[in-house]
Amino acid sequence: MDVVKGGPADVPAIMRMLDDAQDWLASLGRAGQWGTDHWSENPSAVDRFTQLATSGTVWLGLVHDDVAGVIITSVTPPDYVPPASEPEHYVSLLVTARAFAGAGVGAALLAHARAEARDAGVGLLRVDCYDGDDHRLVAYYEKQGFTPVATFTARNGTWPGRLLAQRV
Template sequence: MIIRQGGEEDVPAILALLDGAVEWLVANGREGQWGTEPWSARPKAVERVRELARTGTPWIAEIDGAPAGTITLRQQSQDYVPPADEPEVFIHLLVTDRRHAGRGVGAALLAHAVTETRRLGIGLLRVDCYAGSDGRLVDYYRRNGFEPVQPFTVGDWPGQLLAQRVQALS
């Protein structure tokens, strides 16, 4: 696996990963996270991905030259979570291709986020996630070094804000 910096040219690949995740979630009865309609079929979702690719730094994990996952990092949180009172890196759109489940793609992208946060000299890495489905996604982030900060809701969507302290290089 390699992790490379992406850009706006990777929007189609990011959308394909998101569409695949929606398909998997729906097939497993977990429509609450992202609904049932592919991201690529929703103009607002497509624009959100484009905006994140323009204003953040997308990273693409590749296995055998094909996208296996993506994460976008920005020094700004989502508008529906409280802003941090210090500089931060915020994780947007972590998604992996389920065909590579169990190969550590998500964990590698999260470790890369920690490395990038450290490289920038920033001590706070935050992420928000879907808190439904018995908190499975929250547990995933906890296993990867994040601690819950506060729950929130957007409409009827239950979310959880999580954070990880990143130590500066010495």
């Protein structure tokens, strides 16, 4: 897999991956994470991801020119997460195209994010994720070397989240 820099022009591909992930999660009875209404059909969601792609750093995982996944990192966390006490890189989005699920795309993109943080002289990589249903996403990030550091709720108290951190 090649990892290449992306940007706002890649938002349509990102939205397609998010829609597919929503459908997959809903099919497993795990709609609590992202809901069932496609974000690509919600102008405020499209604006949010366009802003993320504009203000953060977008990296695309490509397999034979197909977008297999995306990671967006930033130097600041979202509003619902307290800032770190040191410089950090923050994973704002990590999503894998369903066609490449289980192929290590997410792990490779996280490895790239760790390397980018180290190259920038930053020693902390943080991410937040959904902490509801079966907690599988928290377990995934723990498997990737992250340590849970805090719980929180977002979206007016309806979305249970977990903040995780990793020294790089």
